[in-house]
Amino acid sequence: MDIFSDLLFDYTLRTVALGSAALGVVSGAVGAFAVLRRQALLGDAMSHAALPGVALAFLITGSRTPLVLMIGAALAGWVAALAVIGIVRASRVKADAAMALILSVFFGAGLVVLTFIQRQPAAGKAGLDRYLFGQAAALLEVDVITMAAVGAVAVLVLLVLWKEFKLLSFNPDFAASLGYPVRRLDVLLTSLLVIAIVVGLKTVGVVLMSAMVVAPGAAARQWTDRLGVMVLLSAVLGAAAGVAGSVISTTAHTATGPTIVLVATGLVVLSLLFAPRRGVAWARIRAWRRRRLLALEAVLGDLAALSAQHSREPDHAHHIAALYAIRGRAVVDRALGELAAQGLARRTSGDAWTLTEMGRERASRAARLRATQAGAP
Amino acid sequence: MTPAQLEVQLVAVVVAAACAIPGAFLMLRRMSMMSDAISHTVLLGIVLAFFIVADLRSPLLIAGAAIVGLATVALVEVVNRTGLVREDTAIGLVFPALFSIAVILISALAGDVHLDSDAVLLGELAFAPFNRFTPFGLDLGPVALWVMGGILLINVAVCGAFYKELKVATFDAGLATALGFSPALIHYGLMGMVSVTAVGAFDAVGSILVVALMIGPPAAAHLLTDRLPRLLGLSVAIGAVCAIGGYWLARALDANIAGAMATVVGVVFVLALLLAPERGLLVTARRRGRQRWEFARQLLLIHLATHEGTPAADDESRIDHMQRHMRWQPDFAERVVQSTADRGLVTRDADRLRLTEPGRHAARLASLT
Numbered sequence: 001m002d003i004f005s006d007l008l009f010d011y012t013l014r015t016v017a018l019g020s021a022a023l024g025v026v027s028g029a030v031g032a033f034a035v036l037r038r039q040a041l042l043g044d045a046m047s048h049a050a051l052p053g054v055a056l057a058f059l060i061t062g063s064r065t066p067l068v069l070m071i072g073a074a075l076a077g078w079v080a081a082l083a084v085i086g087i088v089r090a091s092r093v094k095a096d097a098a099m100a101l102i103l104s105v106f107f108g109a110g111l112v113v114l115t116f117i118q119r120q121p122a123a124g125k126a127g128l129d130r131y132l133f134g135q136a137a138a139l140l141e142v143d144v145i146t147m148a149a150v151g152a153v154a155v156l157v158l159l160v161l162w163k164e165f166k167l168l169s170f171n172p173d174f175a176a177s178l179g180y181p182v183r184r185l186d187v188l189l190t191s192l193l194v195i196a197i198v199v200g201l202k203t204v205g206v207v208l209m210s211a212m213v214v215a216p217g218a219a220a221r222q223w224t225d226r227l228g229v230m231v232l233l234s235a236v237l238g239a240a241a242g243v244a245g246s247v248i249s250t251t252a253h254t255a256t257g258p259t260i261v262l263v264a265t266g267l268v269v270l271s272l273l274f275a276p277r278r279g280v281a282w283a284r285i286r287a288w289r290r291r292r293l294l295a296l297e298a299v300l301g302d303l304a305a306l307s308a309q310h311s312r313e314p315d316h317a318h319h320i321a322a323l324y325a326i327r328g329r330a331v332v333d334r335a336l337g338e339l340a341a342q343g344l345a346r347r348t349s350g351d352a353w354t355l356t357e358m359g360r361e362r363a364s365r366a367a368r369l370r371a372t373q374a375g376a377p
Numbered sequence: 378m379t380p381a382q383l384e385v386q387l388v389a390v391v392v393a394a395a396c397a398i399p400g401a402f403l404m405l406r407r408m409s410m411m412s413d414a415i416s417h418t419v420l421l422g423i424v425l426a427f428f429i430v431a432d433l434r435s436p437l438l439i440a441g442a443a444i445v446g447l448a449t450v451a452l453v454e455v456v457n458r459t460g461l462v463r464e465d466t467a468i469g470l471v472f473p474a475l476f477s478i479a480v481i482l483i484s485a486l487a488g489d490v491h492l493d494s495d496a497v498l499l500g501e502l503a504f505a506p507f508n509r510f511t512p513f514g515l516d517l518g519p520v521a522l523w524v525m526g527g528i529l530l531i532n533v534a535v536c537g538a539f540y541k542e543l544k545v546a547t548f549d550a551g552l553a554t555a556l557g558f559s560p561a562l563i564h565y566g567l568m569g570m571v572s573v574t575a576v577g578a579f580d581a582v583g584s585i586l587v588v589a590l591m592i593g594p595p596a597a598a599h600l601l602t603d604r605l606p607r608l609l610g611l612s613v614a615i616g617a618v619c620a621i622g623g624y625w626l627a628r629a630l631d632a633n634i635a636g637a638m639a640t641v642v643g644v645v646f647v648l649a650l651l652l653a654p655e656r657g658l659l660v661t662a663r664r665r666g667r668q669r670w671e672f673a674r675q676l677l678l679i680h681l682a683t684h685e686g687t688p689a690a691d692d693e694s695r696i697d698h699m700q701r702h703m704r705w706q707p708d709f710a711e712r713v714v715q716s717t718a719d720r721g722l723v724t725r726d727a728d729r730l731r732l733t734e735p736g737r738h739a740a741r742l743a744s745l746t
Contacts, residue, residue, distance in 0.1 A: 035462075040469030041410050048585070090658060091650055097596045100409035101646060104589035108639020111585075112626075115633040133480065207417075211473030218462050218470060255484050258477030265474040272461055280459055 016136045016250050019144040020242030020260065023200035026151035027209075028216035028238025029158060030196035032231045033189060035217035036169045041096070042081060042190075044210035045103040047197045049080030051110030051206045054131050059117055066146040070198045077194040080106050107206070134205030134257035136246035147199045154195040157188070158231075165189055166227055203246065205257040215264035216241065222275035237267050292334070295327075297366060299335035302326050303345060303355050304363035317352035381506040386624050388505045388521045389638065392578045393590050393616030395529035398536050399570040400591030401612045404599065405547045410465075411450065411568065412591040414472035416575040416584040418449040421479035423576065424486075439524075439576050446572025447565060449475060502581055502624075502634040521581045528577040535570055536609070543567070544605055586635035590616055593642035597649040600656060619645055673713045675743040676703060678722060681732050682740035694730045 034043050050073035057072025058064065080102050087098040130138055158165065167175040168185050176182045193213065200209050220234035245260030252259075273281045302323055310316040323332045336353060339345035344359035355363060403409055419442035426441025449472060456467040505521040517523070536543065546553040546563045554560055571591070578587045598611035622645075623638025630637065651658050677699065684693035692698065700710045714730065717723050722736030732740065 035466055038463055038465050040463075040465040044410070044413065044469060087650070091600060092656065093596050093599060094404075094407050094409075096407050096409040097404045097592050097599075100413055100588050100592040101596050101643070103413065104585050104639050105593065105643030105646070107585045108589055108636040109643065111636025112630060112632040112640055115636065116630055119631050208473050208477060210469055211477075214466055214469040218466050222461055254481050258480040261473050261477040262481070265470060265477070268470055272456070272459060278461055280461070 012137065013247065013250060015139050015141055015144055016246045017243045019139045019147055020136060020203055020246035021239045022144065022148040022151050022242075023203055023212070024216070024238035024240065024242030025235045026147075026154055026199050026238075027196045027212045028220070028235040029155055029231050030192050031213035031215075031238070032217035032220060032227075032234040033158075033165060033169055034193050034213055035221060036227075037189070039190070039193060040210070040214045041099055042084065043193060043197060043213045045084060045099040045106075046077040046080050046194055047201070047206050047209035047213075048103045049106035049110075050074070050077045050194075050198060050201055050209075051107055051131060052076050052113055053110075054201070054206075055110050055113035055117060059113060066140075066143045066202070067150075070146065070150060070201075073198045073201055074194050076106065076110075077197060078191060081190050081194065110206075130205075131201055132205050132207055133255045134201070134203045134208070134260075136203050136256035136260075137250050139203060143202060150195060151199045154192045154199075157192060161185070161188070169227075203242075203256055204260055208257040208261045211261045212238065212241075212264060215261070215268050219264075219268045219271040222271040222278045238264070241267055292338075295331045296335045296338055299323065299327065299332055300339060300344060300355070300359060300363050301366065303339075303353065304360065304367070307355060307360075315354055317348040317354040320351040320353060323353070382624075384506045384519050384522065385502055385634070386621055388519060388525060388581055389502060389620035389624055389634070390617045391522060391525045391529055392581055393594070393620040393638075394613045395525055395532055395574050396578055396587060396590035397594045397612035397616040398529075398532040398609060399567060399574055401595035401598070401609050402543055402547055402567055403571060404592055404595045405605075405608075406567075409592045409596075410468055411453075412571060412575070413588050414449055414453070414468050415446045415568070415571050416579060416587040416591075417472050418475040418479070419443070419446050419572055419576045419579065420584070421445050421475045421482075422572075424479050424482045439573060442576035443569060443572040445475070446575065447568055450565065450568045505581055524577050525581065528574055532570055532574060535566070539563075539566070582635040582638070586639050589639035589642045590619070593639075593646055594619065597642075597646045600649045600653040615645055670713070670716060673703075673705070673709075674717045674720075674722070675739075677713055677717055677730075678732065678736055678740035679744050681723065681730060682737060682744070685732060685737075691729070696725075696728050696730060 031043070034040060053072040053074065053076025054069050055072075056076070057069050060072075061068050063069075084095065084098045084102050087093050087101070088095050093101075164175070164180055164185050167178070167180065168182060168189060172182050172186075175185070196213060197209050200212055204212050216234040216238035217230075219237050220230045223233060224230050241264035242260055245263040246256055248254070248263070249256040249259035271279070273279050276282060303318070306318045306322060307316055320332065320336070323336075326332075336345060339359065340347065343356060344362055345353055345355050348354055400409075400412065403412055422442030422445030423438050425445065426435070426438045429441070430437045452471050452475075453464070453467045456462060456471060457464050462470070505519050508520045510517045510520045510523050542553070542558045542563055545556065546558055546560060550560055553563070574591075575584070575587050578590070582590070594612040594615035595608065597615050598608045601611055602608055619638055619641045622641040624634055626632075626641060627634040627637035649657070652660075654660065680699070680702070681694055684690045687693075693702075696710065696714055697707075699705060699714070700707050703710070705713065714723070714725070717736075718725055721733055722739055723730045723732055
């Protein structure tokens with residue numbers, strides 16, 4: 001219970017938790033759209049590209065105010081996104097190469113500026129290297145307030161233009177035919193993604209922030225087919241991963257970014273496995289049930305076919321060996337047990353089996369159904 | 378130049394060349410972002426292999442890293458094949474997760490081992506000459522040079538031996554399958570090459586620069602040529618230029634060498650984008666401009682030819698009529714008329730235009746096409 005009282009009363013932990021919650025909500029909500037619009041890798045490129053923005057903002061203004069660094073990061077991320085789009089449009093270079101190029105070149109340029117700053121005698125390190133992997137423990141109240149305020153603006157824009165963004169994400173051609181300014185909406189939604197990335201930079205770091213944008217959305221997608229529910233759930237999952245990850249990292253002294261990302265990845269794995277209807281585990285169970293039902297029908301059919309050889313004596317029992325000759329032992333054993341339990345077959349003596357009245361009816365109904373289906377055009 | 382400076386540049390050039398070869402195929406197969414994914418996750422391989430052999434200089438680290446690189450590819454495919462998320466999301470989920478595990482493991486070991494996650498990301502090429510290869514007490518140069526030289530040789534050999542397979546599988550996957558080349562084998566072979574190169578390189582230059590050197594030079598070369606052998610050669614050459622240019626930029630700014638090289642890669646790409654002889658932006662813009670004038674002149678000739686000898690000819694051949702009829706700005710119209718007259722296709726007669734014989738011929742040709 002200590003951790004809960006600490007969350008409420010310990011200044012550092014409370015700051016960290018609030019900040020991570022804010023970043024989780026924003027990156028979750030905006031990231032849900034990025035996942036739907038296949039911008040996961042663009043997010044990766046933009047978050048790496050934010051590094052020179054942070055460094056240059058510090059170099060030019062000499063200020064460490066969160067808002068200033070965030071604006072620098074956002075501008076750099078935005079320029080990077082535009083550069084990717086521009087390269088793809090103006091040349092034969094494909095989107096994947098453009099993203100890899102912009103990502104590494106911007107990041108490299110960021111490193112140059114960063115090392116340049118570090119070797120300036122007056123400036124000191126300015127803690128800018130924290131932006132690589134993030135450090136939640138370094139969050140101050142002013143950081144959290146800035147993150148929450150900037151994030152709130154992004155979420156507000158998302159809500160105001162909800163219908164437009166929804167249309168843009170699912171059917172941009174239709175949106176264009178209705179007269180919506182698709183290009184401008186596209187740029188705006190991508191800008192919101194930049195903002196979501198920038199909000200988390202100090203906590204999660206440029207290297208891993210892209211995962212925070214992708215993971216909550218990918219997890220939420222598995223639980224629902226409705227956009228509103230998905231975005232809400234994505235925000236909740238993002239906040240949960242953010243708070244859990246940063247609290248773990250602060251108490252266990254691990255790097256914050258990686259810890260948050262691992263928690264978020266855990267949520268994705270759980271969702272991929274166990275989300276109702278879409279989950280891999282459920283799909284396996286459904287396939288297994290279907291196989292068992294098919295085996296049941298098959299053995300029922302086998303028994304019916306055997307007894308058809310004795311038309312004057314429909315009750316004639318057959319030795320189980322006859323069934324083993326047709327299908328695998330395990331299949332037959334399991335199916336017979338189930339048929340008996342359902343009252344469709346019964347054991348007459350020893351290992352001899354016959355269909356009950358009900359079983360014969362069921363078998364002939366199945367046979368008729370197969371016949372009509374086979375005869376259907 | 379001191380020997381150490383020369384060695385740093387030599388290592389950088391070898392790294393650039395070794396990266397460019399698998400990178401060119403990655404780019405052509407539209408899988409550039411896999412270089413980003415693999416160059417991050419090989420760190421996990423190094424950490425895990427380190428747990429087993431407890432020696433940072435063991436060649437087993439490279440093997441471990443290569444295996445994890447391939448595991449990354451396989452894991453992306455597993456997630457992708459569930460059909461629950463798209464491929465970009467699958468990549469964006471898998472590699473940050475594996476990288477996070479590696480970073481946390483490293484920070485857990487931090488006290489005992491010289492393995493620093495910052496160094497892995499950023500690389501420090503300047504230290505390459507300090508780590509010497511000294512078998513039997515003989516100083517044979519930096520270890521990094523030998524490791525990367527070996528990887529470069531492997532890449533050249535693999536690319537040479539399977540050139541035809543790689544080429545066909547890259548440009549026509551269907552044909553490759555029909556010819557009996559296993560796409561999976563080629564795919565994983567290439568990814569193995571990428572993984573080994575990434576491990577070897579990031580010790581020297583850091584994982585982000587691996588991406589820059591793998592994708593940047595081939596992307597720039599792609600703008601300059603249409604032929605695969607030339608693409609490979611140009612990629613290696615551009616990579617080498619970026620490596621040396623980056624080194625001197627870093628010295629001038631007293632900054633991180635890997636970062637400076639990536640920056641130079643960006644500059645070279647922009648230059649190629651602007652100045653490429655056939656599809657550079659400048660050439661394209663000039664061609665468009667020329668075509669615009671050419672089109673305007675043809676329009677004028679055809680207009681005059683159409684009305685020539687008709688009752689309206691007198692009215693239709695007035696210069697100020699062109700402005701209204703073609704909706705040309707007055708000075709644009711004037712310049713079109715002037716350039717057409719300069720070519721001897723029309724003559725001016727006060728404010729009227731008359732086709733010359735070559736002009737009539739040109740109009741006929743233009744309206745035929």
